[in-house]
Amino acid sequence: MSALLSLISLISTTSFWVATLRIATPLLFGTLGEVLCERAGVLNLGIEGIMTLGAMAGWLVVYQGSGLWWGVAFAAILGAGVGLVHSLLTVRLGVSQHVTGIGITLLTINAAYFVYRMALPQVTSPPKIIPFSPWPIPGLSRLPFLGETLFTQPPLTYLSLLLVPLMAYILYRTPLGLAVRMVGENPQAAASQGIPVYAVRTGAVMVGSALMAVAGAFLTLSAFDAFFFNIVNGRGWICIALVVFAAWDPWRALGGALLFAGFDALQLRLQQLWGSRIPYQFFLMLPYLLSIVALILVSRHTKAPRALLIPFRPEERI
């Protein structure tokens, strides 16, 4: 009983929710990026590498003296470039999306490490930048509870939250969104309507990859102030799972990212509370375990975009 009470008091603190939003931000960017790619019918397993590249490139640009927003922009452009490579191979040439994605991840991670080491060959402690600080929104930040949790966040967190309705609107309410969904469901039908399937898929993968790179840049420009090898630490793969959890929907992506981040914030707090009785590994496992349970409960009946993983060949009979 007292355990339950302490759990409730933990969850009702503002700091728990602030931490949840902070942990959720990179996951949300990455998941939205992946949702966009997969809605257009292209699985992008390059996500882990694109995040690493974004984390390194964004940070390096700021370290060289540019502004923080230039770092974000540079990461996004670089991410879009990698997305272009991915789509040239998978969309134009119709190569296996799994193999290409893994290849992109291996290539970009190691390219990022290589460039970092070339730029800073003799460092013994990681150089730092001045990261984004929270921007309290005037007026709203004074609200009780909500003000501290929702309206006193760093700018990239606001951006990630704003992206959710924006992407939902574009996907479900605009001709462009219809085209994206259509090339992911039935590219032949889309082509017969005069929709340029290759261009739409390529565009979706590029924008999606740009978002992934921003997810990485958040880690080095906002969550922390230096680049580390392995800093992404599997967050990209979590995003891949969150896309399925979200049933390829931006709003549910927000829910999934918050859920996972909430479990993570919770386990860090539970470790201190019950760490003397339960092995720490159990707590580290908790977010993944609970997310799998949630995945089973929530997403049993969801369907993937029908043309996901299937390259479009106009001359092919179906």
Place this chain on the structure above:
Amino acid sequence: MARLELSRRDFCLRSGAFVAGLMGSRWLVRDAAVAQGTRLKVAGVYTVPIEQQWVSRIHKALMAAQERGDIDYTWSESVSNTDYPRVLRQYAESGVQLLVGEVFGVEREAREVAKDYPKVSFLMGSSLKPDPALSNFAVFDNYIHEPSYLTGMVAGGLTRSQIIGMVGGYPIPEVNRLMNAFMAGARELQPEAKFLVTFIGSWFDPPKAKEAAFAQIDAGADILYAERFGVSDAAKERGVLAIGNVIDTQPDYPETVVVSALWHMEPTIDRAIAAVKAGEFKAEDYGIYSMMKYGGSSLSDWGTFADKVPAELKAKVMQRQAEILAGSFVVAIDDSEPKSTL
């Protein structure tokens, strides 16, 4: 003006010969130096990047030895454990005389490599003891529990909430030893102190370490033991204090890091280099050269906190330090996993 007559083939041949000549002369110079016994060929093989606190100390000591002209030093970083034996073999084959690294994840395989190259000396960070049957394989470890104990005293003396936070990567002996000594030191001055212990399951995830530290500050911790990067950042943002570990982080966090327990690899490395040069390298435990008595570890200067730490507390710490150096006070080595005591 006479035109330079140079066919493509000619150009290739000439430039090839030039490059070969350059390289050859370089090799000759190096070989001559080694033959005279002036410069030992040393390679470092690390499983993490050289920025990592632990490895940075080894790297620094070897770089210093190279600058002194004692050794020729090359290194490989971020070598995965599965690839580690191969990299060791490659260096051993290439004529390296002393290999330095850390074999916590490949204890058995590294010893197999050492067996195959009896003429090469291996000095490896290891949780195990040296094996007399394997005479070219010596071990070291970061036995800096003594300054950790002293920094623990500082934490115990400074905490007001009586709650001390500790964020670690994994509970392996090298980490536990320091945390336990730190806790013992804190308890000496503050028997009622409570400890929050969090392991993040990664050596390299500063954003996560930072989150863990935030959670501890939320739970009331007012001084943090910064075993990982990221902890001092959280302390700085929230205006609480931190204690450094292995490297001196006070220059980066002048208002946050009170004092650090420093590890110096120089005594270990310099002894190993001398032993190899003298032909006396053997299966030894170099761990003791990380202790304060040998200058292998120390308490950092008070720096920006010189005036902020009460003189009485400083005197107590300094007295303990003197006792440790004199051998009249022994800090216990406890490798068991530390747990939260809240």
